[in-house]
Amino acid sequence: xxxxIGNISDQPxxxxxxxxxxxxxxxxxxxxxxxxxxVKDVSLEVKAGEVLAIVGESGSGKTVTAKTILGLLPETxxxxxxxxxxxxxxxxxxxxxxxxIRGRDVAMVFQEPSTALNPVFTVGWQIAEGIRAHAxxxxxxxxxxxxxxxxxxxxxxxxxxxxxxxxxxxxxxxGGQKQRVVIAAALALxxxxxxxxxxxxxxxxxxxxxxxxxxxxxxxxxGTSIVLITHNMGVVADLADRVVVMYQGDVVEEATAxxxxxxxxxxxxxxxxxxxxxxGRNSASEGATERLHQGGKILVEAKNLxxxxxxxxxxxxxxxxxxxxxxVSENEVFGLVGESGSGKSTIGRAIAGLNRATxxxxxxxxxxxxGFKEHTFKPLRKDIGFVFQDPAASFNPHLTIGECxxxxxxxxxxxxxxxxxxxxxxxxxSVQLPASYAERFPHExxxxxxxxxxxxxxxxxxxxxxxxxxxxxxxxxxxxxxxLELFKDIQEEFGFAALFISHDLxxxxxxxxxxxxxxxGELVEQGIGSQIMGNPQHDYTRRLxxxxxxxxxxxxxxxxxxxxxLLGI
Amino acid sequence: MSTATISGRKKxxxxxLPVISHVNKSVGLQRxxxxxxxVLTGLFLLSTVLAPxxxxxxxxxxxxxxxxxxxxxxxxxxxxxxxxxGGYDVLSRxxxxxxxxxxxxxxxxxxxxFLGVALGLLSGYFGGWLDRVLVVIADAIYAFPSLLLAIVMxxxxxxxxxxxWGGILAxxxxxxxxxxxxxxxxxxxxxxxxxxxxxxxxxxxxxASSLRIITRHIFKNATRTLPLMFTLNASEAILTxxxxxxxxxGIEPSSAAEWGFDLNKAMxxxxxxxxxxxxFPGIAIVLTVLGLTLVGxxxxxxxxxxxxxxxxxxxxxxxxxxxxxxDGKNTGATTAPEPEAGKA
Numbered sequence: 001x002x003x004x005i006g007n008i009s010d011q012p013x014x015x016x017x018x019x020x021x022x023x024x025x026x027x028x029x030x031x032x033x034x035x036x037x038x039v040k041d042v043s044l045e046v047k048a049g050e051v052l053a054i055v056g057e058s059g060s061g062k063t064v065t066a067k068t069i070l071g072l073l074p075e076t077x078x079x080x081x082x083x084x085x086x087x088x089x090x091x092x093x094x095x096x097x098x099x100x101i102r103g104r105d106v107a108m109v110f111q112e113p114s115t116a117l118n119p120v121f122t123v124g125w126q127i128a129e130g131i132r133a134h135a136x137x138x139x140x141x142x143x144x145x146x147x148x149x150x151x152x153x154x155x156x157x158x159x160x161x162x163x164x165x166x167x168x169x170x171x172x173x174x175g176g177q178k179q180r181v182v183i184a185a186a187l188a189l190x191x192x193x194x195x196x197x198x199x200x201x202x203x204x205x206x207x208x209x210x211x212x213x214x215x216x217x218x219x220x221x222x223g224t225s226i227v228l229i230t231h232n233m234g235v236v237a238d239l240a241d242r243v244v245v246m247y248q249g250d251v252v253e254e255a256t257a258x259x260x261x262x263x264x265x266x267x268x269x270x271x272x273x274x275x276x277x278x279x280g281r282n283s284a285s286e287g288a289t290e291r292l293h294q295g296g297k298i299l300v301e302a303k304n305l306x307x308x309x310x311x312x313x314x315x316x317x318x319x320x321x322x323x324x325x326x327x328v329s330e331n332e333v334f335g336l337v338g339e340s341g342s343g344k345s346t347i348g349r350a351i352a353g354l355n356r357a358t359x360x361x362x363x364x365x366x367x368x369x370x371g372f373k374e375h376t377f378k379p380l381r382k383d384i385g386f387v388f389q390d391p392a393a394s395f396n397p398h399l400t401i402g403e404c405x406x407x408x409x410x411x412x413x414x415x416x417x418x419x420x421x422x423x424x425x426x427x428x429x430s431v432q433l434p435a436s437y438a439e440r441f442p443h444e445x446x447x448x449x450x451x452x453x454x455x456x457x458x459x460x461x462x463x464x465x466x467x468x469x470x471x472x473x474x475x476x477x478x479x480x481x482x483x484l485e486l487f488k489d490i491q492e493e494f495g496f497a498a499l500f501i502s503h504d505l506x507x508x509x510x511x512x513x514x515x516x517x518x519x520x521g522e523l524v525e526q527g528i529g530s531q532i533m534g535n536p537q538h539d540y541t542r543r544l545x546x547x548x549x550x551x552x553x554x555x556x557x558x559x560x561x562x563x564x565x566l567l568g569i
Numbered sequence: 570m571s572t573a574t575i576s577g578r579k580k581x582x583x584x585x586l587p588v589i590s591h592v593n594k595s596v597g598l599q600r601x602x603x604x605x606x607x608v609l610t611g612l613f614l615l616s617t618v619l620a621p622x623x624x625x626x627x628x629x630x631x632x633x634x635x636x637x638x639x640x641x642x643x644x645x646x647x648x649x650x651x652x653x654x655g656g657y658d659v660l661s662r663x664x665x666x667x668x669x670x671x672x673x674x675x676x677x678x679x680x681x682x683f684l685g686v687a688l689g690l691l692s693g694y695f696g697g698w699l700d701r702v703l704v705v706i707a708d709a710i711y712a713f714p715s716l717l718l719a720i721v722m723x724x725x726x727x728x729x730x731x732x733x734w735g736g737i738l739a740x741x742x743x744x745x746x747x748x749x750x751x752x753x754x755x756x757x758x759x760x761x762x763x764x765x766x767x768x769x770x771x772x773x774x775x776x777a778s779s780l781r782i783i784t785r786h787i788f789k790n791a792t793r794t795l796p797l798m799f800t801l802n803a804s805e806a807i808l809t810x811x812x813x814x815x816x817x818x819g820i821e822p823s824s825a826a827e828w829g830f831d832l833n834k835a836m837x838x839x840x841x842x843x844x845x846x847x848x849f850p851g852i853a854i855v856l857t858v859l860g861l862t863l864v865g866x867x868x869x870x871x872x873x874x875x876x877x878x879x880x881x882x883x884x885x886x887x888x889x890x891x892x893x894x895x896d897g898k899n900t901g902a903t904t905a906p907e908p909e910a911g912k913a
Binding site (some may be wrong): 353354381382384386388389390393394396397399407408411412457 | 594766767768770771772773774775776777778781785786789790
């Protein structure tokens with residue numbers, strides 16, 4: 001989207017009838033362990049042309065509220081209260097009436113564009129589906145007419161060459177373009193209201209900036225109201241006019257975006273905002289002028305490292321990592337940043353021996369990983385810890401936390417049960433978990449607790465090197481803040497070297513002394529964290545940093561202008 | 570089979586057992602189906618245990634103190650369900666038959682579970698040429714009609730001899746050969762999926778040996794569907810056993826009672842109006858298979874949160890959406906038993 005629309009937050013909001021009016025909404029789910037009150041008592045309204053953000057952490061009921069607006073709740077839910085869209089109560093209308101309302105009055109944009117589109121139909125067909133379903137008063141819309149309108153919808157959302165792309169299948173489009181198609185389908189009938197459920201969560205930061213810009217333009221050009229469901233405060237600061245903060249099924253606070261960020265009233269909101277990592281604040285390498293911790297031994301040394309995944313028969317392989325050189329020294333936290341597909345996880349996994357290096361040289365604790373053999377590498381494994389992204393999946397559901405944490409001890413040092421128990425208790429204590437948690441099973445812990453336990457497991461043998469692959473990206477922001485703090489403390493206490501992999505620049509900056517930026521398998525820039533964030537040299541790094549929305553509406557508006565200037569629009 | 574019990578593990582051991590936990594969480598029609606299945610299966614097992622006490626005569630008994638039994642005698646006070654063409658008491662044969670059936674199921678399913686699970690774990694975890702060879706063999710076995718394969722196996726194993734254990738083992742082995750590929754496939758697919766799970770990778774990163782990873786991390790997670798497969802396969806095993814007996818590859822009446830064999834002998838009776846010799850073994854087969862299938866299908870539905878009916882939220886009238894669809898993960902063995910199963 002290339003239109004310049006000026007500073008939006010100064011525009012007077014149109015007043016009049018609300019497009020959406022939710023009154024005393026209550027949603028209850030029947031589950032095996034009894035009733036769950038997902039939404040307790042929510043009232044809110046959205047005016048024409050307004051962007052209302054509903055923010056909250058997982059389990060706050062924000063997505064359930066959004067789904068109620070479209071009548072998309074599963075059969076196990078019962079809801080009471082009123083959800084009025086143009087005078088129709090979605091909760092009580094008949095199924096056929098509801099079908100008419102969907103698409104015409106309200107449409108939805110989903111989180112994951114690749115699953116929201118059907119892979120066996122062209123995108124044009126999928127957009128036209130909605131148009132044809134709502135053909136009014138018995139008048140059928142011809143295929144040609146429907147296609148024309150689909151093309152028009154694609155043009156509206158800024159897809160280049162819509163006449164050609166209308167015949168594309170979803171797999172021929174990139175993630176960002178797919179999300180544009182989903183938005184085009186939502187817009188096809190010019191609904192007054194769009195419900196966007198985490199519309200940018202599955203996308204990279206640079207693509208996220210484009211989609212947010214698109215949503216903003218839609219509002220300005222067509223006066224579409226948007227209900228934006230998100231957990232990302234940066235996105236809220238970038239797009240929202242008004243914000244509703246939800247916590248455990250209740251509305252905690254409601255205010256305009258500026259007021260909320262400037263003067264949050266409720267304690268929960270304050271806590272939430274304080275937990276959001278803010279680029280350029282709280283940097284681990286603040287004030288450093290040269291690379292820290294260079295006195296010790298070099299633990300990981302990559303020289304022209306190349307990792308290639310074999311291609312299918314007759315096709316060349318895919319180079320996930322291309323000619324990358326870096327070192328990690330003792331006591332140092334090396335932050336690796338990149339978007340999806342940049343090869344950052346591949347590097348981490350290669351160091352842990354989960355992937356094979358195919359070219360160049362990768363020395364881990366003095367061992368050459370090029371053509372490594374499991375049985376010769378095994379003795380070194382006790383010196384390497386690994387923290388996985390999803391704490392829920394990285395524990396065997398059938399073992400207790402204690403057994404999981406003791407696993408490395410049992411494999412490498414064969415302690416007596418009493419010794420093992422003692423060590424597990426110490427470890428749990430060092431990650432601030434009560435020792436009694438050793439008896440629990442993984443599903444009985446919350447996400448943050450599980451990630452602490454995962455950290456305890458990786459530290460069990462006092463490793464010299466820790467690899468953390470997106471350890472906080474599956475966590476809520478307030479939990480993330482605590483885990484990051486813990487990680488920092490423990491790193492200082494134990495003094496291990498760490499490779500910290502993340503897509504989130506702000507998170508990497510909080511922990512890392514030295515930061516490398518990966519782009520399509522190449523290490524485009526590396527340097528002291530605070531310097532890279534403050535004064536990026538490479539074009540890609542600049543774009544990446546400019547795309548990252550900061551949780552402050554005024555600052556974000558200014559950054560947005562800079563970003564545009566950077567892209568030369 | 571604790572699928573995400575959030576409420577903690579402070580439950581008694583008893584209510585955590587597979588079938589009991591299923592009864593507890595079922596409602597409405599689903600519960601009815603499960604309980605019907607459990608009652609039928611219970612009756613079947615009960616008659617197995619009690620056959621020596623409640624059967625009026627032995628399975629191969631042809632006479633008692635008052636002389637030889639009449640042949641093809643209609644149901645009477647002496648022979649409640651009549652006698653067969655060979656002069657056996659039908660009621661006794663039906664009751665004793667359940668014992669043969671249970672033995673065959675236990676031996677066959679136990680053997681196929683051990684073999685199938687072991688091969689599936691190895692094949693899925695290590696992959697490579699071993700995996701390819703095993704998959705080809707499993708596919709080749711799939712290509713055979715299972716009954717034909719069972720016949721060939723029973724000829725190879727028993728060489729026409731017929732003793733109690735000879736007959737049982739012949740049946741059990743032939744059923745094993747047919748079932749191993751099923752277990753193999755399910756376990757192999759689960760293992761391949763689990764191999765990519767972070768918790769297995771985390772064990773690899775820790776330096777755990779392959780044996781430890783397979784036994785400690787994959788085994789328990791890969792075998793969650795086994796109780797379900799066991800019940801469904803048990804019913805198929807009975808049908809295969811009956812089919813073998815019906816075709817004359819079963820167990821001779823002097824070594825054990827066998828429903829399929831009795832049905833075979835009753836075939837000629839049917840056209841001459843002698844109904845009791847065929848109907849009762851037939852009913853026994855139908856009810857046993859029906860019971861086991863109901864249990865299996867109910868467990869399948871209850872394991873899947875999307876198919877499981879729940880009490881309405883807010884404590885209103887209960888409601889069920891049982892039988893919404895039973896196309897679960899199980900392979901085959903879901904067909905409803907036909908009334909004339911033995912006559913196929």
